Amino acid sequence: MNKNFQIFFDRAAGALGIRSLSELAAILNVNRSSITQARKKNSVPANWLLELFRSHGLNPDWLEGGSGPQWLKSGDAFKNDFFPVPKVRARLCAGAGSFETEARIEDYYSFQTQWLQNKGVKDRMVLMDVSGNSMAPEIKDGDTVLIDQSQTDIFAGMVYAVGVEDTIMVKRLEKHPRKLVLLSDNKAYTPIFLADDEMDRVRIIGKVLWICRELR
Structure with a gap:
């Protein structure tokens, strides 16, 4: 997983059209405090990547390191x-x-x-x-x-x-x-x-x- 939280947020925000950490929390169905903690630690929980793939089709490898296609079809992974x-x-x-x-x-x-x-x-x-x-x-x-x-x-x-x-x-x-x-x-x-x-x-x-x- 990409250690830089800001890069992860920028990629997710650009792909999903969100503008705030509160919107990210809502999409992930987590508390705003969880987002704040991840940002402070400069890390992203593994299950967030999987959740964004499952719910929106975002490629975990792209979110993690910018590699591969941005989107995956539901069966690709x-x-x-x-x-x-x-x-x-x-x-x-x-x-x-x-x-x-x-x-x-x-x-x-x-x-x-x-x-x-x-x-x-x-x-x-x-x-x-x-x-x-x-x-x-x-x-x-x-x-x-x-x-x-x-x-x-x-x-x-x-x-x-x-x-x-x-x-x-x-x-x-x-x-x-x-x-x-x-x-x-x-x-x-x-x-x-x-x-x-x-x-x-x-x-x-x-x-x-x-x-x-x-x-x-």
Whole structure:
């Protein structure tokens, strides 16, 4: 994804005839504050590109980097009934030290549309790499996970991508009375307990649906 928010806005505005950030928010069906935050971070969420393709036929590659045709026919990106899921540069922390949180799209990976629809909301799905071994042996360092950002309700024992302040991580979640518990599969890592008064630090990014691993 193009890191320069203004370039993205100029392309979208020129193509769709909009003149303000409020109009862009209305087209994307997001809060005005989401637009302001993206502008401040100088980045654009991956699902915005897919939404503009789905609703208006704008080519994500053109919005992202100016390459390819400006418009796509409705079937062009979905030949053979496959759907492109973006993989972002952000990496989920699983016990490692430093990690990348940038939302820039690195590539798209095609999945069968019906398979994705059986799992959740395909337009809200994203791929991320995992850094660290706190979720081993289920999820290992270097694995890639598929996340559905529409699934944010917490079901005990399920695995989620979670943001805590400026950190994004992958954990199993459990709700205890007046607290949220972030659990690691690797027993060398102690649980993280977050009380009610700390919940404003937490955001549920989405549920982890699938794992991909290269043989080493």
